[in-house]
Amino acid sequence: MTTSVSRREGKKIVVVGSINADLTTRVARHPHPGETLMGTGGTFSAGGKGANQAVAAALLGGDVAMVGAVGADPQAEAALTHLRRSGLDMRAVATTTEPTGLAVITVSASGENTIVVLPGANATVTASYVDQHAELIRGADIVLLQGEIPASGFDRAVELAAGRVVVNLAPVVPVGKQRLLEANPLLANEHEAALVLEQLERPHESDDPHQLARELREAGFQTVVLTLGAAGALVADEQGLTEIPTPKVQPVDTTGAGDAFAGALVTRLSEGDGLVDAARFAARVGAAATLARGAQDSYPAAGEQLPEVENS
Template sequence: MTTQTSPRITVVGSINIDITSRVERLPSPGETIAGGTLSREIGGKGANQAAAAAKLGAAVRMIGAVGEDADGRWLRDQLTAAGVDTSEVKEVPDPSGTALIVVDKHAENQIVVCPGANAHVQADDLSLEPDEVILAQLEISLAVVERLAASSSNYLAINAAPAQPLPAGLIERVDLFIVNESEYALMPELDNARLVAVTYGADGAALLTRGEEISRAPGVATTAVNTVGAGDAFCAALVIAIHSGMTPTAALQSACSVGAAAVAHPASQPPLKRLSEYVTR
């Protein structure tokens, strides 16, 4: 059940199987590391953000693609169990997307993504209500994101990850970009965006308008276990917070608290409380 202030969010993005090995330290090139433990979970930036948004209290539907196999059915079931409407998740002949992840004892990671079915994500015929918020990422085709931006006037938030050159038209159209500090450094064109949230890990986050900082929030102390889903939880929380009427600083603080809760849990889709539980009183 959602609150009156929580938005309706349509997430357009990736859905992956995360195959994760936890080891003492990350291997160097050509090196084999023994003694790892293996887990298999649902992941993908799109799925992670959709699940987080639903757990935080928004009404969420997912636009994505999975394989026509047991993996695809399992992925849809996992999202449905998180409270996400998966009726518009397509099944395609390609295998479901897969991420191969290695995480060390300091929660640092190495990730290789095999997009698989995610290459078939489309949003050309997407029907939206005027108050729906769109949240997308760059693990799907940039061309799909551009068409989505051009075909809708709805509020559009883009988690611009992984980093890549962005066309001027998209920069001007998007209402909110969310990136980490490394991605922000790789995309100087974001200095022309109307609103950008930049995350700095344990040092918190900032909001910038046309390259000028307008708000900043400190990080929340926690013990890092897995950083893979923390940024996705932050994205979901920030979008909900902004559309729940919070001030920019309060929205950032709440999103940082959610990110800290996520990084302290081993799963890429950690259990989360309603967003109101993370608001600083």
């Protein structure tokens, strides 16, 4: 990974979110309930949805600041590795008495993963902590949030934001309804989209992505981006629905690919792209992130060759 990132002219991105150490194991297939399998790996690497998205954006040239927390433990060094290397602003990253957040990731031979997250220091990113960085958040052109911090911290960050709010509520946790509806766009996969509708007390009748996107718009979101894995993505805005193709690749590890998409999306939005064009670029970055192991370890930097969409 590069240690010096060239910044293109763009607007300020502030990511308020989680910072984890990822403990990754690899298995031939995922175990069934009650089953024990032998695996490989067991090493720590940098992760956390907030940190992943911040690093992805910074590597692509975004002007990024991170608001989050880690512990005073050995895992913090692994968790902060790529945040430091990417050159983003880390002045709002605190060291707490809680342990660094931990994600236990199991990756199958097909590249699919399961993840269990232990919040640790991320649980300290509450409203009171976010308030300590109110000036930074108010000064951001884009504030990017996920679901791995307390709801009070999420809600307060949205309250403070004077610029555009982008939300990837993953995992889908209870947050303030009106705060959530300020997302522009809401970024979600199909499963998360259905859970968001349920949280808004709008039961959905279909798992069809097009219908989910329409229902999210009807629920009050100004714009929506649904990520559909190998099927690409779907943008819903005032122009209707736009399908976003993704390059056809053979994935090695899908861990953090959605976060790479999110980081790429906000970087292009910060540079003035419209949502559809930003999503087209983000789909290519997300595909690139599946071609190597790990989350932040796999993210491309600005200027690197990205997979192309066939017949584009």
